[in-house]
Amino acid sequence: MEHDLLSDLTPAQREAVTHFEGPLLILAGAGSGKTRVITRRVAYLLSQGVRPSNILAITFTNKAAGEMRQRIEALVPGSRVWISTFHALGARLLRQYADRLNLDPNFTIYDQTDRARLVKMAMEDAGVDNGRFTPETVQSAISKAKNQLLGPERYAAKAHDFYGQTVAQIYPAYEKRLRDANALDFDDLLYWPALALKHDPELRSELDARFRFVLIDEYQDTNQAQYAIARGLTVDHPNLCVVGDPDQSIYGWRGSDIRNILDFERDFPQSRVLTLNRNYRSTRAILHAASALIAHNRHRKPKDLVTDNPEGAPVTVLTFENGTDEAVGIAQRIKRVVEENPARHYRDFAVFMRINALSRSLETAFVKHRIPFQIVKGLAFFERKENRDILAYLRLLLNPRDDISFLRIVNEPTRGIGKISLEHLKAYAAPREMSLLEATSEIQRITMIKGKAASGLRDFNLLMRELRGYVESTPDEVIRQVLELSGYRQMLKDSREEEDQERLANIEELITAAKQYASEDSSRTISDFLENITLASDVDGWDERQDCVSIMTLHAAKGLEFPVVYMIAVEQGILPHERSLPREDQLEEERRLAFVGMTRAKEELYLSHARMRDFRGNTLYAISSMFLDELPRDAIQSLDLSASAAGTLSAMEQWRTGGGEAASHGWAEAGVGSRPAPIPPTRRSDGTDKDYAEGMIVRHERYGEGRVIEVGGHGALRKVKIRFRTAGERTFLVEKAQLEIVKRG
């Protein structure tokens, strides 16, 4: 048994697996087999007689948790180790110990959208008229505070500038709203358990004893609240094993604190540190390029990844004319390879993007060329209006105080309840500390509401009462009843709109999903189903069994691997993202993001960019990413497929090398790796009104007035760079720009 667990491991891996008690930090480079190490380690602990219930393993996504569970099951059948994400752990602990925390165990978990609405309400409560403050920015400030375990009081004490003070006013109102609605937000799932572990010694030691061995994956992406939880669980039994890679920390914007991993040795004395730097995943060429890139991060401990893998094909930089060409070009290349090479399947390919907005062009191209694909965005299906509506019914059913859900569905389908009536209802409920649903029971006392609105609210109240009789039914049955009794099905069925029939089909699919979810474990309730959806990550919806190309964000790609990877829009402003450019730490995080993407590739890696990119309506000049310049020339080959290159190259595309492994050195002499040549001029009539020169003052319909600071390019690609008073610097194509000349030089 023990022999099986260790026989195929390297000495370093074996040491990580067999380390028994005491803190352990495993610095696991990309592709170094860390998932294998963690699962083996759990199996090893079990083989040493540790009880399954004494082990807690934390993963970054539910999908990863499920996979680990399966692998452990394969090694040690029947063991019931607790494996989940931090958030799912938090939710479960909070429901279990609800009474000690003065919580109602039926609390609702509010997602991003709900939170934004609640923040908006809280802003009104606090009397902050949202001129400069958007609910989203306030929400993220509150989120940050909670991640640092700062409650409203301590946050207020620390708030010095106007912005912080404003948020400090909204924060308590937001918390009150949450409490009143018996709801928690994502951060609360970490915040409250962390505080409980700090302030409730009895609970802390109970949990510490329960989880004698704790393992945390992706430790570089934990935040302070998560750190506090890990800490609290490992005081009496300091058997904490964390696995991570500082080079793959990509969630700093979400509050993750890279210091958690950097300071581990200091925080956990007598800890053992092991490094896994042998990569089993990628070709040398890919590793060489990725390593060279990440080496540009200045705030980084130098670290080398080594491999015995073959050199492989060079990393290829593809240049396209525009975003459409890029999407179509990649789709065609993939299709051609799959059709010509029987060993390649669509599932071998992945396309990564920095921002979701880029998925549309890919979707269009893949549909057009009939290439099977899936866009990995788990929540998208549940975020459709019709599904959100149904889910809101369910949430209100389980938690009658959930006013956000109440407001969403009280008039869906329409029951003649308008804004005015709801204002009256709120005015009645608020001073009485009642929820909106509760207030509908006393509708006859609210004299301001009459007629259709009054009867509508009464009907709604009766509906919810009736539905409550079904909460114990199977998840799919509950949803079915909601769909029928609410009149939602009738509404969609009666609609003449094509779209509404599709919506009905989506809800049917939701029922199927619920049924399937329940079938895996008969004890699962509708409440479990809801929680599962809310805590789902994007990759959780990814079905790797399907033979299709996977399209996802770089963030979603973390932890995955594919034989062939395309990274698109490797352009300045996108990767690195423009919002990250000004700050070095954020720029370095972008570089890590690129590194994560590159190291997902096992055999082939393509980095593409376009000369022009359509963005929110207008076509902008795209500059290839600085990260491409940071790749060593001898590690990449370039392939220019843009229209401007077509003039010099006879074929649609022309490799500058023979391609493949044999030529992996031949292209260096050919001067490959150099940047695409300037665009050859194409004549066009010169509108005098578009004859810009530096120093001119122009006006843009959206960005207002600005000064021309640069003019360049030729013909159709003539561009003009303008520094706006308020909107910063932007570059436009002269031909397309909506500019009005205010003052000539």
Place this chain on the structure above:
DNA sequence: TATGTAACCATTTTT
């Protein structure tokens, strides 16, 4: 109150 149209908005990454 419900519906349609217009202006208007914002647009990273996500548990």
Place this chain on the structure above:
DNA sequence: TGGTTACATA
């Protein structure tokens, strides 16, 4: 470019 929200109208 497209989705959402505000407003006017029936």
